[in-house]
Amino acid sequence: MTPPATRQARPLPAPRNDLGLREGYHSPQVPVEVRLNTNESPYAPPRRWLDAVCDLARDIAFNRYPDRSAWALREALAQWHGVRPEQVFPANGSNEVLQTLCLAYGGPGRKALMFEPTYALHSHIAHLTSTAIVQSQRRNDFSLDPEAAVSAVQKANPSIVFLCSPNNPTGLAEDEGTVSAVVGASPGLVVVDEAYGQFASWSALGLVDDAVPLAVVRTYSKTWSMAGLRLGYLVGPAEVVRTLERVALPYHLDSLKQAAGRLALDYSEQMERRVAAIISERERLISQLSQLPLTVWPSQANFVLWRPLERDGREVWKGLVDRSVLVRDTSSWPGLEGCLRTTVGTPSENDRFLRALSEVLA
Numbered sequence: 001m002t003p004p005a006t007r008q009a010r011p012l013p014a015p016r017n018d019l020g021l022r023e024g025y026h027s028p029q030v031p032v033e034v035r036l037n038t039n040e041s042p043y044a045p046p047r048r049w050l051d052a053v054c055d056l057a058r059d060i061a062f063n064r065y066p067d068r069s070a071w072a073l074r075e076a077l078a079q080w081h082g083v084r085p086e087q088v089f090p091a092n093g094s095n096e097v098l099q100t101l102c103l104a105y106g107g108p109g110r111k112a113l114m115f116e117p118t119y120a121l122h123s124h125i126a127h128l129t130s131t132a133i134v135q136s137q138r139r140n141d142f143s144l145d146p147e148a149a150v151s152a153v154q155k156a157n158p159s160i161v162f163l164c165s166p167n168n169p170t171g172l173a174e175d176e177g178t179v180s181a182v183v184g185a186s187p188g189l190v191v192v193d194e195a196y197g198q199f200a201s202w203s204a205l206g207l208v209d210d211a212v213p214l215a216v217v218r219t220y221s222k223t224w225s226m227a228g229l230r231l232g233y234l235v236g237p238a239e240v241v242r243t244l245e246r247v248a249l250p251y252h253l254d255s256l257k258q259a260a261g262r263l264a265l266d267y268s269e270q271m272e273r274r275v276a277a278i279i280s281e282r283e284r285l286i287s288q289l290s291q292l293p294l295t296v297w298p299s300q301a302n303f304v305l306w307r308p309l310e311r312d313g314r315e316v317w318k319g320l321v322d323r324s325v326l327v328r329d330t331s332s333w334p335g336l337e338g339c340l341r342t343t344v345g346t347p348s349e350n351d352r353f354l355r356a357l358s359e360v361l362a
């Protein structure tokens with residue numbers, strides 16, 4: 001007998017109209033030996049942290065829901081940043097923080113402003129939450145003109161302004177003057193996405209205040225070497241955190257993650273050493289790349305953006321893949337024509353990349 005489900009077979013329902021032909025955001029993965037395309041850390045987190053997480057896991061009451069407020073994690077993060085736990089909102093990766101922000105402060109009839117080229121998820125999440133997108137442009141060198149930024153804010157009247165510092169995929173960080181000017185002009189919330197914050201020389205964290213409409217978003221995915229943990233958080237006014245809690249799903253952060261994130265902070269010295277090693281490799285990479293026929297942009301992050309002077313970006317990307325080195329192909333992104341982005345890896349990975357690139361360009 002035919003099962004009932006098959007008898008009922010018919011075309012499946014269409015998704016909501018405004019999804020259009022939009023693809024989910026993803027970085028193409030190709031099986032290669034040297035993977036320098038998603039800005040992960042090339043180093044594993046400390047073994048002792050993992051042991052501590054495993055020990056703690058044995059005591060977790062997995063039959064019970066987690067602490068809904070993730071209070072111990074928030075306390076630990078608050079102490080680490082010198083703020084109050086009420087000013088910290090953790091979520092499953094900083095992407096979920098961004099989504100929660102858009103759900104709470106964006107939505108139908110509201111606008112989010114961003115400065116392109118920038119992290120593609122800012123506009124993607126805005127779109128998915130039915131927040132209107134206003135895209136202003138950076139200067140040709142990818143820096144942000146503070147005066148142009150202020151006038152873009154005044155013109156757009158956005159509920160959310162996204163700044164990304166250091167900016168992915170271009171690498172430059174904003175300075176205090178620019179962030180303050182944008183906050184001063186903004187009628188809504190200014191969100192500074194500092195996914196790469198610890199690689200940079202300045203952070204907007206010092207500007208966070210309960211009376212200032214500014215929130216800073218950070219992640220465990222890069223500097224903490226924990227992209228697989230999916231943990232990020234916001235530091236901002238307590239009122240913003242309370243608002244985000246109204247929108248977040250109940251028990252959105254599992255017990256193990258809360259514990260793992262809290263324990264990670266005990267290994268901040270190791271984190272700082274890894275960050276220092278990556279920064280020093282970044283500077284070596286920039287100086288070596290500058291010897292090749294490329295335009296190379298300065299970076300305050302764990303990646304470097306570059307563009308071949310005489311060769312097609314996509315062809316160079318393919319040549320690298322043929323040599324088992326994967327970088328991010330941004331060559332067809334608006335405003336980034338011909339550009340490629342390389343994540344800083346271990347010294348030997350970076351050497352492999354540099355050798356492969358010299359061959360491809362030869």
Ligand code: PMP
Binds near residue numbers: 093096232
């Ligand atoms: N913001 C920026 C600027 C990023 O580049 C990334 C990762 N690519 C994220 C946020 C998201 O990081 P996660 O969700 O892993 O915390």
